[in-house]
Structure formats: C-alpha cells, structure tokens
Amino acid sequence: MRSFVTMSLALVLWLSLASCTATGQSTRTGDKVPLDHSDFDQWRAVSNEQFTRDGDFLIYSLNPQEGDGEVVVRNLRTNRENSIARGQRFQVNHSGTHLVMFLANPYAEERQARIDGKRLRDVFTDTLAVYSLATAELEKIGEVTSFKMPDENGDWLAYRFERNDRSAASSDSKDASEGESESGEASQEPNTDEADEDAEASPETTKNDLVLRDLRTGEERVFPWVDDYFFSEGGERLVMLTLEQDTLSTAGIHVLELESGELFTVSEGLKNYRGITMTADGSQIAFIAQQPEPETETENGEDAEENSTADDDTPEYYGLWFVAAGSTEAQHIADENSSWLAESWMINEHSSPSFSEDGRRLFFGTAPEPMRRDRSVEAIDMAEVDIWHWQDERLQSQQLVQLRNDQRQTFRAVYHIADDRFLQLEDRSLENISVPDRGNAPFAMGAQNRHYLYLTQWDGFPARTDLFVVDIETGERSLFAEGIKAASQTSPDGRYFIWYDYADQNWYTYEFETGRSTNLTGHLDVAFFNELHDAPSDPNPYGIEGWTEGDARVIIRDRFDLWVFDPAQEGSGHRLTGGYGRENQVTLRSFAEDREARHLPSDEIFLSAFFDVDKSSGFYTAKLEESNPNQLWRGDFRTFTPVKAADAERWMVRKSTFQQYQDVYLTDRRFRNFQRVTHANPQQDQYLWGDVELFHFTSLDGERLEGLLYTPEDFDPDKEYPMIVYFYERTSNRLHWYRPPAPSASTITPAFYTSRGYIVAMPDIVYTIGNPGRSAENAVIGMTLHLLDRGFVDADRIGLQGQSWGGYQIAHIITRTDMFAAAMAGAPVSNMISAYGGIRWASGLNRQFQYEKTQSRIGGTLWEKPTYYIENSPIFFANRVRTPLLMMHNDEDGAVPWYQGIEFFTALKRLNQPVWMLNYNGEAHNLRERVNRKDLSRRMQQFFDHYLMDAPMPVWMRYGVPAIEKGLHQGFELTD
Incomplete structure (x- = not known):
C-alpha cells in the first residue's frame, strides 16, 4: 500500500503542474478577478498617523503585510507628498521641524540572508534618517542604534552609534557623524533607494559615540563611550551614562546643560548604573548602582576577585543615589544597611526610581534578600520537582509562569526629600499601592489580594481584595474594605477613590480628606453593568468616562448614556446626554480635543456615537448640564477616535466600511466635510x-x-x-x-x-x-x-x-x-x-x-x-x-x-x-x-x-503528509 501511495503521489505532483489552485469560480466581473493567496502582500496598512503640532503636516507609516514600507509626509498646505522608502519607528520633534526615523533593511535582502542561514545582525546595521520638513532634505547616518528627542522641546536630537572597528575620538570632535545628504525641493520625493552603505559616519568615532545635534543650527557635539542617555522633558538637560573602557573611559553619569553647554560629572567609578531618572526639568536626578569591590591581592599577586569562592546566589546589593537641585554631585542615600530598612531587605535592582511630579518625593523599590540554596545538599543530589500543595495561593503551574515576576517583585518605598526621611510603603502584608495625582497626593489606596488568590481557581476575576488607605507622609494604614470584589481607580487629582462593587452593582466614592463614603448610583433605577451579560458570573461595569478639573465631577457610563455625579454628594446624578442614548439605542462616549488633557472639559464635550439599530456611527457635542446632545454628523461607517492637531484647528478621523479600508480623512471640529488624504489600497x-x-x-x-x-x-x-x-x-x-x-x-x-x-x-x-x-x-x-x-x-x-x-x-x-x-x-x-x-x-x-x-x-x-x-x-x-x-x-x-x-x-x-x-x-x-x-x-x-x-482533493487531504515527508513537500497539489 505504501508503494502505491508513493506512486500516486508522484503522479499527482506531475499532474498538478498543469492545474491551478482549486476554485469553483474562475469567472470575472468586468475586469475584476477573485482574490488569491498571492494577492495578500499587496494590502497595506496606515499606522502611527499624526499631525505636526501646527497642523501643517500629516505624517504616517504605510506598510505592506510583507515587503518594504515607507513613511509618508504630506504637506497639508500644498497637498504635496514625500515618501521616505523603508522608513520606520519615526518621531517628529516637538516644534515640528524635523522627522527622525530608522530605515529598514531591504526586505528582499533580509529574506535572502535568512535563506542563506545568516544572522541579520551579522549582515546589516541600522541606519538613521533625519528629514527636514521645511526643505525635504534627507540625511542618512549609518550604524546608529538609537535616538532620542526631548518631549517638550524641538531643538535637540541625540543619537548613538555602535561600531566595532573605530578609533577613539576626542569629545570635542565636531561633525563626527555627517552622513550623505540628499536634498531637493519640498515638492520632490527624496531618493532613498540607493544603498545605505553610503550612509557612513566619519572614522573619527568610538564604538559607542553619542552625538548631540542642535536642530536649529545643525551643530554637533560628540561624547564617546556612552551607554545610555536621557533628555529632561523640557530639554534643559541631557544626562549620559558612560561605559568603563580600560583607561579610555570610566563608568559614570554626566550632565550637560544644553543651553550653556556646561558639562559636569555627578557620579563616577560605581558599578552597574541602573534606573536613571530625573524630574521633568532635570533639576533632580536619582539612580541605583553598586559600590566597586575593594582591590585586594592574594599572596601570589593574583586578583582576589577572580579567585573568589563566593556562592553564586549571593545577593547583588545596590545602593540608591540622589542628585539634589543645584548640586553637581550624587549623594549615596540608601542601601541594605540603612537603619529604616527591615532586616535582610535590600534595594531592588529591578525597580527604577521615580519622582513625584512636584519633585518632593522619590519613590523606589526594595525587596527581601532572595533565599539561598541549602548548601548542606549538593546540587546534583537535589531532585527537580514541583510540589503542588493544596493550600498554595496559586497553582504551581501559575507560579512557574509568573516565576520571573516573583523573582523581581518590588515593594515601594519613598524618600521625602525636604525632610531627608524614608518610609517603607509596601511590604508582604500590603503589596500594591497607588499614589494618585502623579505621586503628589497625600494619600494612596492600597490593595492586598494574595490571601484570596486561591478563590480565582473557581471564581475567576477580578479577585477579591482588601483595600487600605495609606498616608504617604506617615505610612499609616487604615483598612477600608475587606474581601471586596471591585473595579476601582483613584481620581486624577487624588481627592477620591472610586469603585464599582460587584456585590450590589453600585458605584461608590471615598473622599480621602474627610474619610466619607458615598453611594453614587444606589438611588437610580439604571443598570451601570453589562446589560447583555449572559454568563453565570457577575457582570462587569461599563466604567468611568473621566473627571472634570479638581475632581469636581465624575462621569460614569451606562450602556448608552453618560451620567454626571458630584463625587461627594449622594443623589446627585444626572444624565449628561439627557437620556438621548437610551431613547434612541445609541451608545455615546466622549473623546478629548486635547489628547494630553488629564480631565474632561467642564463645558462642551465631544461624543462619539454608535447606533445599535443600523450599526452606523456619529459625532456629537454635549454640555455638562443635562440636555440632549447636538448631532454633528452621522454615517454608515465604523469610525475611529478623531484626532486634533495640538496647536491648530485641524482634525483627522479614520472611518471604514466592509468594502472600504480605514483611510485617514481631514475634517473640522464640526465634522461637516471629509477629505480623504490616504489611499492605502487602490489595488x-x-x-x-x-x-x-x-x-x-x-x-x-x-x-x-x-x-x-x-x-x-x-x-x-x-x-x-x-x-x-x-x-x-x-x-x-x-x-x-x-x-x-x-x-x-x-x-x-x-x-x-x-x-x-x-x-x-x-x-x-x-x-x-x-x-x-x-x-x-x-x-x-x-x-x-x-x-x-x-x-x-x-x-x-x-x-x-x-x-x-x-x-x-x-x-x-x-x-x-x-x-x-x-x-x-x-x-x-x-x-x-x-x-x-x-x-x-x-x-x-x-x-x-x-x-x-x-x-x-x-x-x-x-x-x-x-x-x-x-x-x-x-x-x-x-x-x-x-x-x-x-x-x-x-x-x-x-x-x-x-x-x-x-x-x-x-x-x-x-x-x-x-x-x-x-x-x-x-x-x-x-x-x-x-x-x-x-x-x-x-x-x-x-x-x-x-x-x-x-x-479536487489536495494531496494532504487525500493521503496526508507522513512524518518522513514532513518539510519535504506541503501536499497542496490537487489529486484529480
């Protein structure tokens, strides 16, 4: 029988050469043809679309499913487009003058390298591209591994080389990485098809040069042996971590004042610098690092460290360093020997420090020292066994999946900077706290659910939890709720904790300052949970829409409408949308005019609409007081969240149908007209x-x-x-x-x-x-x-x-x-x-x-x-x-x-x-x-x-593909 199958298979393979893929329909409608698998790669997707802040340019990625993509720059004043071939991972600087991105390697070349069994990193290097939006000039710079720009400053660009065979250069070297520049008029498409090996940096570079460019003037400054680097949010400072490189460079942290050009060192000579962070203006800096081992020699002159017999599970101890505002030197402020830290606890190397927004607090992580292996038993005598215990909080299988997280678990502590005072906020009895108002609030909400996790085996999620109010100044904890099943959050300005109680299906608030709880929805005959829920579990709530400034009002969703509540007053709710949603079976949700805003506006709110009856979409405006919303537009489309240019009255929105890809349309704040500006799939x-x-x-x-x-x-x-x-x-x-x-x-x-x-x-x-x-x-x-x-x-x-x-x-x-x-x-x-x-x-x-x-x-x-x-x-x-x-x-x-x-x-x-x-x-x-x-x-x-x-049946259906033939053929050929 096997020989018959083999002979039949050979015949089938021969016959298949004259046979096309099986379809019952080779007919055409006009000049149109049916889709086939070979057509898929033509379909392209628009992604990462964004305006420059002034709204003059629309920039987006356009990528096929397989093949070379591009970054498209459309000048919305002239309606002209430029395309940067193989552009990816682009960023626009804050002022909207430059576009910076990487250029991908040609897809065909990468594919061939894989076919040839080569590692891509051995064949290709990364190429950076800097594009001027004003002139359409494109500069390519080879062997760049990363770049950064300040979040709120458009003047600076830093990029880092990683080269293998370059000689050391002075940090005073200028123009160390000028690439070949291709320029043209704004209406011309830059030529990016030539080989990127032309994008060479000067040989006067080290392996890890960091180049700082002033985008206003084009002037550059080079810093050798830089491992990592960070801009302050507003572009006041650049912080750099340098590598230890024999006598050429010592590991350390250096700060450059960008406007004055002053460079100073805040720390040098420590080991394994990590978690560098700073306040928004860069005036305060923190990091963790290890003290260097003392240099000692054995009697025969050998390095004692190289001959150390220390156990391989000895903890890696780290310290916490802090650079105060106005200081040029890091101070060592905490380590495993600190008196405030519990015995056998240490600074956690896996947790990066962070400042509160106001810069008054420094949060960082601690952890118990890891358990060491029992040395009374040799490693080869220890069985590899998982012990499933009936009282485990989590099954062994879950523990194994989460093992890496458990090994890196961190417990938050805080350093009150002005008082030079430390507090341990989290520990084994309270493992998770949330500090609202970006770390500024005086109170936090703490949650502990470990002792309830075993219930999730049959109850599912969310897990039950105990809730605590935590005073950030004193560390005092007050048990707030026990064994509650809730969906919760803190308000943006830190005045309230709000939660949905699955038990009675109501929303509640807790005011931190007064300690008063308020049932917001108990007096309303409205379902604030999923009305279509048809499972034996508790239904989830529709959720919180947002808060107004000062946490004055909270907006909560039902299935269709939005409700406005005074978070401190029971019985205060009214429908922002006036009941229009439920009456017309339309789901109304808000979207922000300012994408960076933390609060909903207190006057006019934009709403998106989904009509249940015909699945159409629309846009509305509404006032915070109860009233019917004002319809701006409705259409038979699926719509995506509209986006406004930060500093201009220019909007875009994506919309689709079954037949029409979700291209980008330009519109205005009243959604009166739509101009399609992308056409991703004309094919x-x-x-x-x-x-x-x-x-x-x-x-x-x-x-x-x-x-x-x-x-x-x-x-x-x-x-x-x-x-x-x-x-x-x-x-x-x-x-x-x-x-x-x-x-x-x-x-x-x-x-x-x-x-x-x-x-x-x-x-x-x-x-x-x-x-x-x-x-x-x-x-x-x-x-x-x-x-x-x-x-x-x-x-x-x-x-x-x-x-x-x-x-x-x-x-x-x-x-x-x-x-x-x-x-x-x-x-x-x-x-x-x-x-x-x-x-x-x-x-x-x-x-x-x-x-x-x-x-x-x-x-x-x-x-x-x-x-x-x-x-x-x-x-x-x-x-x-x-x-x-x-x-x-x-x-x-x-x-x-x-x-x-x-x-x-x-x-x-x-x-x-x-x-x-x-x-x-x-x-x-x-x-x-x-x-x-x-x-x-x-x-x-x-x-x-x-x-x-x-x-006809294909080979794989008629005969299968035996294991001995696996990888030799696919069996797609038709058999009769």
Whole structure:
C-alpha cells in the first residue's frame, strides 16, 4: 500500500503542474478577478498617523503585510507628498521641524540572508534618517542604534552609534557623524533607494559615540563611550551614562546643560548604573548602582576577585543615589544597611526610581534578600520537582509562569526629600499601592489580594481584595474594605477613590480628606453593568468616562448614556446626554480635543456615537448640564477616535466600511466635510469583493437575533450559493468593519471567500446558563434555516468555521445535525470533563472558573452538574458526527490544551469519520508566524473548496503528509 501511495503521489505532483489552485469560480466581473493567496502582500496598512503640532503636516507609516514600507509626509498646505522608502519607528520633534526615523533593511535582502542561514545582525546595521520638513532634505547616518528627542522641546536630537572597528575620538570632535545628504525641493520625493552603505559616519568615532545635534543650527557635539542617555522633558538637560573602557573611559553619569553647554560629572567609578531618572526639568536626578569591590591581592599577586569562592546566589546589593537641585554631585542615600530598612531587605535592582511630579518625593523599590540554596545538599543530589500543595495561593503551574515576576517583585518605598526621611510603603502584608495625582497626593489606596488568590481557581476575576488607605507622609494604614470584589481607580487629582462593587452593582466614592463614603448610583433605577451579560458570573461595569478639573465631577457610563455625579454628594446624578442614548439605542462616549488633557472639559464635550439599530456611527457635542446632545454628523461607517492637531484647528478621523479600508480623512471640529488624504489600497479595485447586510432571524428557541450576511459581488438572489457560517458570540456590531485579505491566524476572512463566490454568514448567539452548546445550536441552525428560506443558499453546500469558543460550538453542533457539508474547528474543547480540571498553560491558571463562571457557562462544579458537562461535551456523542471535520490545534496552545483536539480526532478516526488535525509545531492558540498563517489559509480554502465547490482533493487531504515527508513537500497539489 505504501508503494502505491508513493506512486500516486508522484503522479499527482506531475499532474498538478498543469492545474491551478482549486476554485469553483474562475469567472470575472468586468475586469475584476477573485482574490488569491498571492494577492495578500499587496494590502497595506496606515499606522502611527499624526499631525505636526501646527497642523501643517500629516505624517504616517504605510506598510505592506510583507515587503518594504515607507513613511509618508504630506504637506497639508500644498497637498504635496514625500515618501521616505523603508522608513520606520519615526518621531517628529516637538516644534515640528524635523522627522527622525530608522530605515529598514531591504526586505528582499533580509529574506535572502535568512535563506542563506545568516544572522541579520551579522549582515546589516541600522541606519538613521533625519528629514527636514521645511526643505525635504534627507540625511542618512549609518550604524546608529538609537535616538532620542526631548518631549517638550524641538531643538535637540541625540543619537548613538555602535561600531566595532573605530578609533577613539576626542569629545570635542565636531561633525563626527555627517552622513550623505540628499536634498531637493519640498515638492520632490527624496531618493532613498540607493544603498545605505553610503550612509557612513566619519572614522573619527568610538564604538559607542553619542552625538548631540542642535536642530536649529545643525551643530554637533560628540561624547564617546556612552551607554545610555536621557533628555529632561523640557530639554534643559541631557544626562549620559558612560561605559568603563580600560583607561579610555570610566563608568559614570554626566550632565550637560544644553543651553550653556556646561558639562559636569555627578557620579563616577560605581558599578552597574541602573534606573536613571530625573524630574521633568532635570533639576533632580536619582539612580541605583553598586559600590566597586575593594582591590585586594592574594599572596601570589593574583586578583582576589577572580579567585573568589563566593556562592553564586549571593545577593547583588545596590545602593540608591540622589542628585539634589543645584548640586553637581550624587549623594549615596540608601542601601541594605540603612537603619529604616527591615532586616535582610535590600534595594531592588529591578525597580527604577521615580519622582513625584512636584519633585518632593522619590519613590523606589526594595525587596527581601532572595533565599539561598541549602548548601548542606549538593546540587546534583537535589531532585527537580514541583510540589503542588493544596493550600498554595496559586497553582504551581501559575507560579512557574509568573516565576520571573516573583523573582523581581518590588515593594515601594519613598524618600521625602525636604525632610531627608524614608518610609517603607509596601511590604508582604500590603503589596500594591497607588499614589494618585502623579505621586503628589497625600494619600494612596492600597490593595492586598494574595490571601484570596486561591478563590480565582473557581471564581475567576477580578479577585477579591482588601483595600487600605495609606498616608504617604506617615505610612499609616487604615483598612477600608475587606474581601471586596471591585473595579476601582483613584481620581486624577487624588481627592477620591472610586469603585464599582460587584456585590450590589453600585458605584461608590471615598473622599480621602474627610474619610466619607458615598453611594453614587444606589438611588437610580439604571443598570451601570453589562446589560447583555449572559454568563453565570457577575457582570462587569461599563466604567468611568473621566473627571472634570479638581475632581469636581465624575462621569460614569451606562450602556448608552453618560451620567454626571458630584463625587461627594449622594443623589446627585444626572444624565449628561439627557437620556438621548437610551431613547434612541445609541451608545455615546466622549473623546478629548486635547489628547494630553488629564480631565474632561467642564463645558462642551465631544461624543462619539454608535447606533445599535443600523450599526452606523456619529459625532456629537454635549454640555455638562443635562440636555440632549447636538448631532454633528452621522454615517454608515465604523469610525475611529478623531484626532486634533495640538496647536491648530485641524482634525483627522479614520472611518471604514466592509468594502472600504480605514483611510485617514481631514475634517473640522464640526465634522461637516471629509477629505480623504490616504489611499492605502487602490489595488482593491482590481478584485471581486462583495457586500454585507444586517439581517434579523429567530433562533430555534424563539430568540430574535441579528446576523451579518456577506455576499459575492454581483450577487443574484435567484441563484444558489455555497455558504460558510462563522460565529463566536456576538458579531453583528462589525457590520462596517474592514478586514483586509491576509493569511489567517485562525479564522476566515469574509472578503476572501465572497471574492471567490461564497456567501459568509455570521449569527449572533445568546446563551442559556447550563446549555452553551444547545444555545449555539439554536442560533446557528435557526439562522441557517432562515437563509435557506430566502432561496439563495445551496442546502447541500454549507460549511462551518470557528476558533476556540467558536471551535467548541462547531464540535457540538456537528454531533446534533448533519445539515452541514463540512466544518473547520480551531482549538475546540471536546471534553468538558477533562478540560474542567485542565490548565491554561499561557497563564498557568486552572480552567475551573471558565466552566463555573465565565464563557463555558455551565454554572456549577463537575460534581454538582455532571450531566451538564456530559451533554455539552462533543466527545460523548462523536458517533453521531457525519460532517467532515478539519481541526487546528497547536502543541503550545496556552488557552485550550491541545489534548482536547487529540481526544476528538482519535475518536472520529476510530469511527472512520473524515477528520484532519493541523498541529503547527511550537505555535500558540492563534498562529503567530506568517508562514504558518499562509499555510492554514490555503488548507482551509482547499478544504472548503473541495466540500462546497466540488474542487479536487489536495494531496494532504487525500493521503496526508507522513512524518518522513514532513518539510519535504506541503501536499497542496490537487489529486484529480
């Protein structure tokens, strides 16, 4: 038999040379053609779009899925565009005069290097590009590894070389890194296609030169052996960390006053400088570092440090250093010997210090010394064993996932600068505090949940917690709430703590100064939690919209409207949107005119709108007092948050439909006109695409639901089409979502299949507790029967596709009906009994909470509701399956253990039922590697084409790909 298969395979491979990819539709509509997998790379995405502060330029990245991208600069005054080929990771300086970025290596060259087995870092170096927005001049500088500019100053640029064979240079050297400059008129596109090896720095550089450029004049200053560097926020100072380099350089921290050019050293000669931080103006600096070991020699003259027999688990002790305002020298202010620090505690090297915004406090991390290995037992005599204890707060699997975080856990302490006083704020009994008002507030809210974590195994999240009020000046703690399950935050100015209590589903505030608590929502007959929640867990709140200045008002969301409350007054709430949202079934949410603002405006507020009835979008304004909002615009689009230029009345917004990519449009503050300024995918006009409509249907149990129907271009309702049904939970809100054709991580792309002659349908599903499988069955079959009644679906050519929770539902449905001709299920749970006690390996969490409280919706334990677990487990009804099934389940799936796929596969294999399972080695729940996504997309298409379009079977479906042939061929060739 094996020789017959091999001979047949050879014949198939020969015949396939004359055969194109299977599609049931080679027809054209006009000059348009169906999409194919080779077309995906053409689709480009706009990202990181931003105005210069004056609104004169729009800058964005334009990148294909695979290949060379570009940075596009559009002059909005002249409507001229320049493009910088292969530009990436760009930044605009604060004043909007220069654009700085890296130039990616040519994609084709990187690909060839990989094919040749070379490491990219051995072949390529990074190239920096500096572009003048005024002149369109582009300068390229080779071998640059990083660059920085001040957040609020546009005058300075610093960039750092990393070179291997350069001689040391004086720090007074000028123009050490001038690159080849290419210039042209503002209307011309800079030429960036020539080889970047022309972008050479002067040989008068060291390996780690830092170059500081004054962007106003072009003058440069070079500092050798710089390891890291930081600008103050306003560009007053540049702080540099230098490397120790034999006699050429000593490790140290140096400060350059940018305007005066004065350079001074604040610390020198310490080891392992880390966590350098400064206040916004750079006047105060802090860092951690180690004291150098004393230089001693043994009797034979050898270095004692080299011959040290110290244990390899001896703690690495660090100290905390501080540079006061006006000082030019760092002071050593804390280490493991400090009297205020608990015994056997130390400064945590993994936690960077930080200043409060007002500069009066320095926060930093401490930690207990790590446990040392038991030296009474040799390492080779210690077993590698995980001990699962029944009283562990977290399962061993979760502890192992979080091991690195546990090893680096830090406990916050504070240095009160004016008083020269230290306080330990966090410790084992209170591990998490939040200091509001950017560290300025006198009080903080502390949370401790470690002793409740064991409950999450079955209760899920959020975990219960004890809440404390912490006085930042004294460290005094007051227990505020015990064992509460809450969603919480502190107000921006630090006056209030606000939380949603899952127990009574109300919002509360706590005023730090008075100690008074207020129930904000208890007097209102309004749900401030998810009204569509259909799981046995407590519903989540819709959340906080924001606060006005001075924490005077807090705005809270319900499903549709926004409510304004005085945080200190019970019974104060009124609807900012006047009830317009609920009355019209439109969800209203605010967006900021000033993206950097901490508070909502106290007068006019901008609102985005989503209309539930037709999935259209809109923009409104509203006043803080109760009134109906004022509609500015409404359209049949999906819209993204509008963005305003910081210092100009120029706005942009992205919007999309199923057929139209989310390009960028210019508009005004009243959204009266829209001018499209990007056109990412003009090639789409060459391809068949399709259309989408919102429709209603009734499930088998009488629920009126919504769904999306995607149809081919030139759809004829009098013809019958093959159909694929995709579902998860609710998807109808995606009516105007654009999804580009691309290799799939796990699910189908509607436009790809409509382009090839399929109908794609997506039903919403609502669930009955205890019967998730039956709920999905009622919705999916009910929708399918509804569409069959409309007459354009071929009853013999209907497929199912879904991933994860969708994959589970498919596995259930095909045990209940044989009305579907084929099904593709990604990562399905097939056995709720074995899955119930399983592990989500990505997090280490046990899966019990998922079945009792969340998505799986059983609503009880395995021993309380055993029949529910059986009835909702496809594995127990595998003998009923008559539908050919393709599964994907990967061996490093961190969400659904892949043995779930194996159980179902082996059951169907024994039953001689057509079934295939794709296991992408080393892959996750959803595919990460593009090569694997390409592979999955092609196999899914071939699978559905065979069963729904009568296309020939490919080799991999007819014969499989034995392990001995793995990596030698893909089996895509068609067999008849």
